[in-house]
Structure formats: structure tokens, C-alpha cells
Amino acid sequence: MIVVCESTVAYKSTKPVICPKCEQGQLGRISAISKAVMSRRGKPPQEERNECVEVKCPICGKLWSLTIEN
16 A cells, blocks of 8 residues: 655655666655665566556656555
8 A cells, every 4th residue: 555645845864766767867755764776677576566656757757666665
């Protein structure tokens, strides 16, 4: 389940997730203790494909799938 909330000003404890293709566009922000990992195959496994959020880079327009792990 993904809960969508209205965003507020980002705290200093958050770090940006940068587009791996153009290395300029910001895809979002995660907490300082979390980490973003690029899938080696470029796509999540088939069973996890339903549990992701698609985000478009505002600079290059590339579409990325962000999978949220607990």
C-alpha cells in the first residue's frame, strides 16, 4: 500500500534522489538514514512490478520505477 500525502518543506535530514541518466533532475527525497539503490537489470522483478511508483525526471523526461521496500 502506498500512502500519498501533501508535501511540506523538506527537512535538512532528507537527501535528494538524482536521475541516473542526466544526473541533474531530482526524482524525490528520502530520509538521511535510507539509501537509493539502482537495480542491476534496470527493472524490478516481475512480482514487485505492481508495488512501485513511476516518476518522470523533470529535466530529461526519462520514466523511472521507484520500488518502496520495508
